[in-house]
Amino acid sequence: MLGRMSTKDPRAAGLARLASLAADETRAACLLALLDGRAWTAGELARHCRVAASTLSEHLGKLVAGGLLAEERQGRHRYVRLADARAAQLVEDLAALVAPDAAARPRTLRQSGAGSAMARGRTCYDHLAGRLGIAVTDALTARGLLRQDTGFALTDAGLRWFPAAGIALDRQGRRPLARACLDWTERRPHLAGVAGAALCRHALGAGWCVRIGSERAVKVTETGERALSELLGIEAAALR
Amino acid sequence: MLGRMSTKDPRAAGLARLASLAADETRAACLLALLDGRAWTAGELARHCRVAASTLSEHLGKLVAGGLLAEERQGRHRYVRLADARAAQLVEDLAALVAPDAAARPRTLRQSGAGSAMARGRTCYDHLAGRLGIAVTDALTARGLLRQDTGFALTDAGLRWFPAAGIALDRQGRRPLARACLDWTERRPHLAGVAGAALCRHALGAGWCVRIGSERAVKVTETGERALSELLGIEAAALR
DNA sequence: CGGACGTTTCGGTGAGCGCCGAAGTGTGCG
DNA sequence: CGCACACTTCGGCGCTCACCGAAACGTCCG
Known part of the structure; x- marks a missing residue:
C-alpha cells in the first residue's frame, strides 16, 4: 500500500x-x-x-x-x-500509550520478578524511571527545584542546584533542559531532558545505582541511598 | 506477524x-x-x-x-x-518527526497555496500552530508569562494573566497546564496543554480568528489583530 | 410507505512483507 | 594462512491486509 x-x-x-x-x-x-x-x-x-x-x-x-x-x-x-532524543521520545510516547494493556498481566514468576525490578528502578533512554525516577522527580519538586503545577520546568533554584551538586548541565543545543516523560509503571511524569540525562549519568558514574543484568533495570546502592537522602531527602523506604 | x-x-x-x-x-x-x-x-x-x-x-x-x-x-x-489529548500528542509527535522530509516539497501551486495558509496559522488538535501559534508563544515568553529556558511552564505572572484576559484555565484533570508541541512548519515548540487549548478556544470564540474552508487553516481577523496587539504586543506584520 | 443516502458487511484479489536457511562477505585470532 | 565468527544477501514460502464492488442495513424525508 x-x-x-x-x-x-x-x-x-x-x-x-x-x-x-x-x-x-x-x-x-x-x-x-x-x-x-x-x-x-x-x-x-x-x-x-x-x-x-x-x-x-x-x-x-x-x-x-x-x-x-x-x-x-x-x-x-x-x-x-x-x-537521538526525538527518536527516543517517540518510543517513550508509544510505550506509555500502550501501558494500560500491558500493565494488566505480569506473566510468569520469572517475568513478574524482572518486572518488579524494572518497576523499582530503570533507565528510560538516558534518564531515570520507575519508582526511583518518580522519587527523584517528586523530591526535586517538593524542594522547589522543579515546577510541575504550571507545566514542567526547572526553577531558578533548580538551575543553581545541579551545578552545586556537581552535576553539569549542558545548555547548548535545542534539547530542553527539563521535559516530562510519562512513566509506564507509575503512570505519572518523571524528569527527562538535559537535566534528567545529566542526573542519570551522574547517578551511574558516582555509583548511586548500578545496572542489573543486561536489561534496563537498575538497583540503588548504599552509597546511592546516602546521597539521595542527603541531597534530596529521599528515604530509602520509598525506593522499595 | x-x-x-x-x-x-x-x-x-x-x-x-x-x-x-x-x-x-x-x-x-x-x-x-x-x-x-x-x-x-x-x-x-x-x-x-x-x-x-x-x-x-x-x-x-x-x-x-x-x-x-x-x-x-x-x-x-x-x-x-x-x-483524547494523549492520542493527539502521539499524532503530533509522529508528524513533527516526519516534517524534515515533507517540508522539502511544496507540490502544485494549489497545494503550496493551501500550504502557505497552513503555515500562517492553523489549529493543531485544540491549540494554535503555525506562525500564529509561534508568535503567540514567543510573545507570552517575551512578556515573562511563559518560561522556555528551563523547560516549558507558565510563570506565576502567566498564571494570573490568563484569567485577567478573560481566559479561564481548568486546573482539574491530569492534563498539564502548559506543554511544548513541536511545530512542523516552524520547527520550534509552540504552546499546547490546557493553556494552549483555552487560548485557542477563546481566540475562535471571540472572533480573533476564523477557520478557512474545511481544513485546519485559520485566518486572523482585524478584531484579532487588535486584540493580539493590545494584549500581547504582537504586530500584525508578524502574522503574514 | 418508498426512495435517497450514509454506513457496514462480505467475498475475492493482489501486493507487501516477515520469516527462514543457505550461501556469501568481511573481520579477527591463533 | 586458515578457521571461527558476525553479519549480509538471496530465494522462497506463507500470511496478512488494503482495496474494491455488490449487497444489506438503518435512518431520514417526502
Whole structure:
C-alpha cells in the first residue's frame, strides 16, 4: 500500500512510513530494548528477539534507513542505538500509550520478578524511571527545584542546584533542559531532558545505582541511598 | 506477524499493534485530518482520502478499537474524533518527526497555496500552530508569562494573566497546564496543554480568528489583530 | 410507505512483507 | 594462512491486509 504512486498526501505517506517502522513486533522489541540508551550489537538483538540473525539484519537496515536508529561499525560488529532524543521520545510516547494493556498481566514468576525490578528502578533512554525516577522527580519538586503545577520546568533554584551538586548541565543545543516523560509503571511524569540525562549519568558514574543484568533495570546502592537522602531527602523506604 | 502466539514480549506486541494503526497511508491521512480537533463523518474522511466508503469504514473500526479515535453516532452519521489529548500528542509527535522530509516539497501551486495558509496559522488538535501559534508563544515568553529556558511552564505572572484576559484555565484533570508541541512548519515548540487549548478556544470564540474552508487553516481577523496587539504586543506584520 | 443516502458487511484479489536457511562477505585470532 | 565468527544477501514460502464492488442495513424525508 505504500509502494503505489503517491497520488495521496505526502505528509500522510511519511507518517505511515515512520509508524510502519514500529509496527512490527520484532522491531518494536528492538526499540524497547534500545530504550536503555546503550548500543547493542545485531547479534544481541537477534537473540533478545529470538529470530534469525538474517531476519534481524533486515530489520536494522529499515530502522537505520528510517532514521530511528544510528549505527556504528566496529570490526565485525554492528552497534546500533536510538538515533537521538526525538527518536527516543517517540518510543517513550508509544510505550506509555500502550501501558494500560500491558500493565494488566505480569506473566510468569520469572517475568513478574524482572518486572518488579524494572518497576523499582530503570533507565528510560538516558534518564531515570520507575519508582526511583518518580522519587527523584517528586523530591526535586517538593524542594522547589522543579515546577510541575504550571507545566514542567526547572526553577531558578533548580538551575543553581545541579551545578552545586556537581552535576553539569549542558545548555547548548535545542534539547530542553527539563521535559516530562510519562512513566509506564507509575503512570505519572518523571524528569527527562538535559537535566534528567545529566542526573542519570551522574547517578551511574558516582555509583548511586548500578545496572542489573543486561536489561534496563537498575538497583540503588548504599552509597546511592546516602546521597539521595542527603541531597534530596529521599528515604530509602520509598525506593522499595 | 501479529497473529502468532505471543511467545514474545507482550509490551512489544502492544507497541507494534498501536503503531500499526498509523502505519497505513489512508489511516495516517485520517489522523492528520482529525488533528483539527473536530469530529468528521466517515463519508467526509472517505472523500478526503479518496477511497471507497467501505474501505474507510474498516479503517475507522480499527482506529476506534485501538483507542486512537472516539466515535459518536448521530442518526445515519458516524462522527469520529481523536480520542483524547494523549492520542493527539502521539499524532503530533509522529508528524513533527516526519516534517524534515515533507517540508522539502511544496507540490502544485494549489497545494503550496493551501500550504502557505497552513503555515500562517492553523489549529493543531485544540491549540494554535503555525506562525500564529509561534508568535503567540514567543510573545507570552517575551512578556515573562511563559518560561522556555528551563523547560516549558507558565510563570506565576502567566498564571494570573490568563484569567485577567478573560481566559479561564481548568486546573482539574491530569492534563498539564502548559506543554511544548513541536511545530512542523516552524520547527520550534509552540504552546499546547490546557493553556494552549483555552487560548485557542477563546481566540475562535471571540472572533480573533476564523477557520478557512474545511481544513485546519485559520485566518486572523482585524478584531484579532487588535486584540493580539493590545494584549500581547504582537504586530500584525508578524502574522503574514 | 418508498426512495435517497450514509454506513457496514462480505467475498475475492493482489501486493507487501516477515520469516527462514543457505550461501556469501568481511573481520579477527591463533 | 586458515578457521571461527558476525553479519549480509538471496530465494522462497506463507500470511496478512488494503482495496474494491455488490449487497444489506438503518435512518431520514417526502
